[in-house]
Amino acid sequence: MSSYLITGAKIVGGEVADVLIDNGEIVAIGTNLETPEDIETIDAKGLIALPGLVDLHTHLREPGREDAETVLTGTRAAALGGFTAGFAMANTDPVADTAGVVEQVWRLGRDAGYADVYPIGAVTVGRKGTQLAELGAMADSAAHVRVFSDDGDCVWDAALMRRALEYVKAFDGVIAQHAQEPRLTQGAQMNEGALSGVLGLTGWPSVAEEAIIARDILLNAHVGSKLHICHLSTKGSVEIVRAAKRRGLEVTAEVTPHHLMLTEDLAASYNPVFKVNPPLRTKEDVEAVREGLADGTIDIVATDHAPHPVEDKDCEWSAAAFGMLGLETALSVVQHAMIDTGLMTWADLADRMSYRPAAIGQVSEHGRPLEAGAPANLVLVDPAAERTVVPGESASLSRNTPFDGMTLPGKVVATFLRGTATVLDGKLAR
Amino acid sequence: MRHLLSAGDLSRDEAHLILDTAEEMRSLADRPIKKLPALRGRTVVNLFFEDSTRTRISFEAAAKRLSADVINFSAKGSSVSKGESLKDTALTLQAMGADGVVCRHGSSGAPHLLATSGWMTGSVVNAGDGTHEHPTQALLDAFTMRRHLGALEGRRITIVGDVLHSRVARSNVLLLSTLGAEVTVVAPPTLLPVDMSSWPCATSYDFDSTLAKSDAVMMLRVQRERMNDAYFPSAREYARRYGLDVHRMAQLPDDAIVLHPGPMNRGMEISAEVADSTRSVIVEQVTNGVAVRMAVLYLLLSGSNETTTEEQTA
Numbered sequence: 178m179s180s181y182l183i184t185g186a187k188i189v190g191g192e193v194a195d196v197l198i199d200n201g202e203i204v205a206i207g208t209n210l211e212t213p214e215d216i217e218t219i220d221a222k223g224l225i226a227l228p229g230l231v232d233l234h235t236h237l238r239e240p241g242r243e244d245a246e247t248v249l250t251g252t253r254a255a256a257l258g259g260f261t262a263g264f265a266m267a268n269t270d271p272v273a274d275t276a277g278v279v280e281q282v283w284r285l286g287r288d289a290g291y292a293d294v295y296p297i298g299a300v301t302v303g304r305k306g307t308q309l310a311e312l313g314a315m316a317d318s319a320a321h322v323r324v325f326s327d328d329g330d331c332v333w334d335a336a337l338m339r340r341a342l343e344y345v346k347a348f349d350g351v352i353a354q355h356a357q358e359p360r361l362t363q364g365a366q367m368n369e370g371a372l373s374g375v376l377g378l379t380g381w382p383s384v385a386e387e388a389i390i391a392r393d394i395l396l397n398a399h400v401g402s403k404l405h406i407c408h409l410s411t412k413g414s415v416e417i418v419r420a421a422k423r424r425g426l427e428v429t430a431e432v433t434p435h436h437l438m439l440t441e442d443l444a445a446s447y448n449p450v451f452k453v454n455p456p457l458r459t460k461e462d463v464e465a466v467r468e469g470l471a472d473g474t475i476d477i478v479a480t481d482h483a484p485h486p487v488e489d490k491d492c493e494w495s496a497a498a499f500g501m502l503g504l505e506t507a508l509s510v511v512q513h514a515m516i517d518t519g520l521m522t523w524a525d526l527a528d529r530m531s532y533r534p535a536a537i538g539q540v541s542e543h544g545r546p547l548e549a550g551a552p553a554n555l556v557l558v559d560p561a562a563e564r565t566v567v568p569g570e571s572a573s574l575s576r577n578t579p580f581d582g583m584t585l586p587g588k589v590v591a592t593f594l595r596g597t598a599t600v601l602d603g604k605l606a607r
Numbered sequence: 608m609r610h611l612l613s614a615g616d617l618s619r620d621e622a623h624l625i626l627d628t629a630e631e632m633r634s635l636a637d638r639p640i641k642k643l644p645a646l647r648g649r650t651v652v653n654l655f656f657e658d659s660t661r662t663r664i665s666f667e668a669a670a671k672r673l674s675a676d677v678i679n680f681s682a683k684g685s686s687v688s689k690g691e692s693l694k695d696t697a698l699t700l701q702a703m704g705a706d707g708v709v710c711r712h713g714s715s716g717a718p719h720l721l722a723t724s725g726w727m728t729g730s731v732v733n734a735g736d737g738t739h740e741h742p743t744q745a746l747l748d749a750f751t752m753r754r755h756l757g758a759l760e761g762r763r764i765t766i767v768g769d770v771l772h773s774r775v776a777r778s779n780v781l782l783l784s785t786l787g788a789e790v791t792v793v794a795p796p797t798l799l800p801v802d803m804s805s806w807p808c809a810t811s812y813d814f815d816s817t818l819a820k821s822d823a824v825m826m827l828r829v830q831r832e833r834m835n836d837a838y839f840p841s842a843r844e845y846a847r848r849y850g851l852d853v854h855r856m857a858q859l860p861d862d863a864i865v866l867h868p869g870p871m872n873r874g875m876e877i878s879a880e881v882a883d884s885t886r887s888v889i890v891e892q893v894t895n896g897v898a899v900r901m902a903v904l905y906l907l908l909s910g911s912n913e914t915t916t917e918e919q920t921a
Contacts, residue, residue: 374800377739447716
């Protein structure tokens with residue numbers, strides 16, 4: 178394992194210091210550090226050192242859709258985006274609803290070695306929403322699952338949701354809900370509002386998200402468990418979560434980079450690269466989720482990285498798959514939406530994209546402050562760089578980025594996973 | 608004009624040009640030889656992903672009367688999972704050298720995608736896409752109204768029915784407002800889009816209150832199955848509140864006309880007596896449909912004075 182001396186980095190955007198990495202750990206942070214002879218030095222002048230980012234919501238597609246993404250390609254994209262850990266969603270084929278599947282995904286992540294992969298287990302068998310999956314077996318497996326989600330589908334049955342929340346208390350699990358009332362969103366294609374009516378695309382009303390969030394917060398308050406809200410997207414959802422937290426109710430929530438930046442009017446192109454679930458919302462919603470993320474109502478940013486093969490996006494809108502790539506652009510989008518606008522500091526970003534997602538996912542190896550003795554999971558970012566997004570340059574197997582052609586601020590220069598460089602000079606290091 | 612995708616894309620001048628051209632085409636119908644050589648050597652493909660015999664036949668007749676070569680391409684099952692993709696179909700048409708593609712598709716925006724994706728270079732005519740638009744229907748409706756009412760400026764037009772799911776309503780509201788008409792759409796609240804603030808029309812839930820101030824009433828087809836999704840309680844209740852029967856027809860101004868894009872649900876949105884009455888121009892709409900579609904194809908494909916250099920090379 179190599180040793181590195183990172184010189185002159187702004188630690189989490191603050192003071193300038195050197196970081197000595199050896200044996201997988203951060204050995205020291207400071208100036209005039211004593212270093213071994215053969216050490217590799219990285220000049221990080223002007224760069225910001227952040228704790229390795231943690232993505233609580235990633236679709237790696239393996240097993241089942243290896244044409245869209247694999248654990249290897251997905252974690253490469255993660256490393257390039259500054260992530261050292263990612264939680265793999267359960268909607269694979271077969272569904273990650275047994276100890277066998279979650280262990281397989283976990284091992285694939287270890288073998289790939291670009292980022293630690295923590296499988297998320299399905300809440301119900303086959304994500305069908307009728308019968309609890311063996312949550313305990315997944316929790317006890319080598320994958321040590323703590324986050325459970327039927328993401329892609331809502332656990333809409335209130336009784337089943339209540340039982341799931343109750344059941345995971347036995348092993349301190351958390352239920353991550355895809356909040357979408359199914360009857361209100363049958364055939365839904367885009368945000369319901371003035372534009373959906375004009376475009377003739379079936380609407381996905383805000384209330385279908387907000388009603389489930391409100392219900393689940395109350396259910397969770399009743400049973401005293403852990404509830405996490407996936408990809409919150411509306412102003413009303415922010416208000417509900419804010420009010421709940423003010424009352425002291427337990428709930429955490431995430432927002433995606435695309436909901437922090439893009440709006441529904443992109444659907445007017447009928448280009449399915451902008452088709453996502455929950456849909457892109459209005460400018461007012463974007464402002465509300467930004468505000469919610471800044472004030473801590475929304476705990477974290479999670480990518481909902483959703484790779485799809487070209488043919489599933491190169492078609493008419495209603496036939497196209499929902500979802501967007503996110504891993505490689507997340508940091509830049511959050512810088513653009515939150516930091517360059519003055520809404521958040523880099524320390525806030527470290528909180529929302531590293532400390533808190535790791536805490537919600539209950540992993541101790543990641544999301545640790547940069548200090549001596551911590552695992553050397555960190556990323557160096559050049560905040561002054563600009564880059565134009567080119568889909569063909571992605572490490573993902575898929576190309577469905579909605580940021581195609583956009584110029585975004587910030588660039589990941591290097592990523593370290595337990596002291597090993599996964600990215601150096603902005604390129605994969607191995 | 609390069610394509611005809613949305614009635615909202617037409618300026619007032621363009622709309623008038625189409626309607627005036629259609630008037631000339633209409634006069635052909637009274638001549639012994641109904642054919643013009645205008646599109647000789649041009650290929651028009653009727654690309655129908657949904658069954659619609661009447662619209663397809665109308666376009667086919669229009670293209671043939673202009674001497675175009677017509678290929679009917681019926682491709683049911685459009686999505687990737689069901690069969691050949693829209694993209695592969697478009698590439699096939701491009702390879703065959705289609706100058707114009709008349710596209711009917713169940714997915715809103717599909718003709719838009721054909722026109723903008725770069726898969727093909729021919730002109731695209733939207734012949735009805737999902738619940739989005741059906742611009743040639745709006746043009747033939749406007750044409751029919753103009754023949755009966757004169758200029759549509761200031762005329763009061765009431766559109767009644769399943770506006771939420773109607774591509775006919777969307778195109779008509781856009782075109783009629785461009786032509787200066789005052790449009791009111793009438794439906795139960797469940798069958799209107801939830802936010803119509805950007806629509807250039809008034810809305811009402813009360814059909815009766817609009818009758819006396821309607822120069823034309825356009826009844827939209829309402830599928831009985833909608834009641835299964837709770838859009839309305841029963842076909843009878845719908846007909847009672849929103850159907851056009853002789854009693855309601857009697858409250859219209861003397862010269863008011865009744866339109867319907869077809870196919871009709873007699874006894875549902877329109878009673879048989881009204882459909883067959885002298886106020887009804889429903890059969891005439893069909894005749895006018897051919898003339899209007901001739902005008903659209905002629906203006907898009909003939910390389911007339913409306914066509915710019917860029918469009919000719921495309």
